[in-house]
Amino acid sequence: MINTKIYKSVYQLAEKLMDADSKGNMQAFDALYAELKAICITNENTDKDHPEQWETLADFTAEMDEALAGYEKALV
Template sequence: MNTKIYKQVHSLASQLLEAAQKEDEQCFEQRYLELTALCENNAGVERKDHPVQWETLADFTDDTESALALYRKALALAHDISSEDFIASINYSMALLLQQNKRLDEALACALLSKAATELIVDNELKREAFKLVKSLQAATKS
């Protein structure tokens, strides 16, 4: 991934978190628009269009359907570059969002994909969290 873009995304994510914690809506909106512009400017550009930017944008998107669309875009890019780390992370984020919205069958499907991808990565924390989420969702869908 392009280091400059990664640093921009990381910086904007940090600023978005800080603005959210301070409940500074104006700053949040400005940074969100900057991140959106970064994603759109890099869309389709080789070596610049990367799942991390789209996943980050989805993480800060309030509307469920819009966030899911962004996660799907990130997931497609993650598959394009065969990044199991991003595939696991994005599916996990989608599963959590779907769970929050009581879409448990869809959440379970994403959680299972995340869990499967974690078997190919070294992130033990994500492995544990994906496993716990699958168990929780399996129990919830059986009731």
């Protein structure tokens, strides 16, 4: 089960990432992506580590190899 606080943070960041992308605001997108990535890294290998955060990060990752690595972490 995903921590509610983390779920809300990931969900809100995903919405903001989609908004920044739709507006072509790459500066905001990059900052939001970094924030989402930091959540994933902070929670990695802890009791707060959850596949949803990794899958969401992978969904917004442009590089295919990096995205696949995120999806693989979500599967584990």
